[in-house]
Amino acid sequence: MLRRPRRNRRSAAIRGLAQEIHLTPQHLVQPLFLVEGSGVREAIPSLPGTFRLSVDEALKEVKACMALGLQSFILFPKIPDNKKDKRGTFSYDDDNFYLSAAAEIKAAFPEACLISDVALDPYSSDGHDGIVHDGKILNDETLHVLQKMGLAQAKAGFDILGPSDMMDGRVEALRVALDEEGFSDTGIMSYTAKYASAFYGPFRDALDSAPVEGEDIPADKKTYQMNPANRREALIEGELDMLEGADFLMVKPALHYMDVILTMKQHFEVPIAAYHVSGECAMLMAACQNGWLDYEQAMPETLLSLHRAGADVIITYFAKDFAERCG
Numbered sequence: 001m002l003r004r005p006r007r008n009r010r011s012a013a014i015r016g017l018a019q020e021i022h023l024t025p026q027h028l029v030q031p032l033f034l035v036e037g038s039g040v041r042e043a044i045p046s047l048p049g050t051f052r053l054s055v056d057e058a059l060k061e062v063k064a065c066m067a068l069g070l071q072s073f074i075l076f077p078k079i080p081d082n083k084k085d086k087r088g089t090f091s092y093d094d095d096n097f098y099l100s101a102a103a104e105i106k107a108a109f110p111e112a113c114l115i116s117d118v119a120l121d122p123y124s125s126d127g128h129d130g131i132v133h134d135g136k137i138l139n140d141e142t143l144h145v146l147q148k149m150g151l152a153q154a155k156a157g158f159d160i161l162g163p164s165d166m167m168d169g170r171v172e173a174l175r176v177a178l179d180e181e182g183f184s185d186t187g188i189m190s191y192t193a194k195y196a197s198a199f200y201g202p203f204r205d206a207l208d209s210a211p212v213e214g215e216d217i218p219a220d221k222k223t224y225q226m227n228p229a230n231r232r233e234a235l236i237e238g239e240l241d242m243l244e245g246a247d248f249l250m251v252k253p254a255l256h257y258m259d260v261i262l263t264m265k266q267h268f269e270v271p272i273a274a275y276h277v278s279g280e281c282a283m284l285m286a287a288c289q290n291g292w293l294d295y296e297q298a299m300p301e302t303l304l305s306l307h308r309a310g311a312d313v314i315i316t317y318f319a320k321d322f323a324e325r326c327g
């Protein structure tokens with residue numbers, strides 16, 4: 001036998017020489033769920049280890065993460081029902097706690113990278129990412145709301161906007177609005193290939209943002225989020241986002257869509273992000289809590305595998321746990 005691949009696995013030192021990729025906290029983004037008020041730290045039953053935080057608690061969390069070398073955060077708001085309406089107007093309201101919380105975090109940690117969520121659903125009484133009218137999602141009207149929301153977020157100090165709504169034309173609409181108002185340095189991480197997935201359940205519990213069953217509209221997002229059966233269609237979305245000025249392209253979910261991550265990595269030159277979504281994290285947590293999997297091994301292997309598949313950036317509820325184990 002001339003070739004024996006096992007020779008390169010013989011000792012830890014040799015395995016180290018042969019290791020192809022390395023995952024460090026600089027690739028990771030920690031999601032934070034924000035709520036109004038102070039002193040709030042509410043557990044989310046379907047996503048153990050993740051909490052809804054008021055801004056004072058979020059500041060503590062950011063500080064702890066920064067000390068571990070984890071510098072990027074994606075923020076999501078839980079909006080009280082009485083502030084929701086059909087057009088998501090609270091998303092750009094001067095009194096929006098999400099915007100003021102981002103400003104406070106940015107002031108306290110200027111070197112942190114803050115990523116926003118641009119979509120109507122947390123603010124929409126219909127729980128949809130676009131304006132609902134006569135059983136339809138109004139794509140182009142929604143773009144105007146997204147522009148106002150995105151500008152308010154840029155003004156609040158977000159470094160990167162994260163359009164997660166899947167309306168056609170949103171990246172260009174945001175880019176134009178940002179540039180016109182002098183925010184040419186604010187980036188866009190587009191949820192390029194976001195699938196109509198069953199794995200967003202715990203997130204929708206956390207934000208109380210599930211789509212509402214209407215008389216004329218179903219409680220799903222299949223007319224705007226992508227069909228899980230499609231991979232080549234992700235390239236259409238990717239080409240559009242490149243033309244429209246996206247700085248990062250995202251695939252979401254991550255674990256179940258690794259082929260899409262690799263395809264995007266092969267086709268586009270901007271960094272590729274993968275969103276390891278709530279349901280994918282919850283699955284692993286549940287198996288570990290049952291003693292069926294070992295968290296200490298399964299969690300880092302999961303994140304490493306996403307990086308190997310082509311994700312330059314990984315958004316994951318395990319970011320802080322991973323960083324803690326790197327020290």
Ligand code: PBG
Pocket residue numbers: 117118119121129164165199200201202203204221276277278279
């Ligand atoms: C909504 C949005 C969703 C997630 C991020 N932004 C859910 C949805 O589309 O209903 C899901 C993230 C997760 O499950 O962790 N614009």
